[in-house]
Amino acid sequence: EDKVVQSPLSLVVHEGDTVTLNCSYEVTNFRSLLWYKQEKKAPTFLFMLTSSGIEKKSGRLSSILDKKELFSILNITATQTGDSAVYLCAVGCNNNDMRFGAGTRLTVKP
């Protein structure tokens, strides 16, 4: 059965720390891996990864995919209180199916 596992489920850090969020997956016909940030009404799309080893970067956030080991990481450097949110990982398949992970709750304390 297809599954997406995120770790840790919950993480508390202080401002300025760097965090690494993990997402591992087991799916058939992998097409893409997506990261979202859930703050308010709906998750905000962050990155879509399709190729191994190519880092995607947006400000202090970056992500990379390893299709051989079936995982992705999301890095946040110099964290701020505004980074506090639930970060979701989702995997899309070639048959248009998708599977979401349970999310990682990040709390950044001042």
Add this chain to the structure above:
Amino acid sequence: GAVVSQHPSWVICKSGTSVKIECRSLDFQATTMFWYRQFPKQSLMLMATSNEGSKATYEQGVEKDKFLINHASLTLSTLTVTSAHPEDSSFYICSAIQHLTGEQYFGPGTRLTVT
């Protein structure tokens, strides 16, 4: 860890029929559950907030008579797409707020295809 399940994982139905999607919190009580729908370019839209024992709160533009939400217990919310049309084909995701901690957990999603 907290787990939220959705059933079915995928469903194909004919135009005009209704389909029910279940969202369950497996090891915690959830007084609040949310229903989302995925749109092109990976965006997720909040459809409604489901509170146990009361009527769901729908976001603007979401037809409450078409997307019926029932949150009958602290561990189960259902979304029924009534008189489904091909344009309702989408990916529907639920999330649940753990009652004691306030933490939010997402279900794996349900792919609905209306033919």
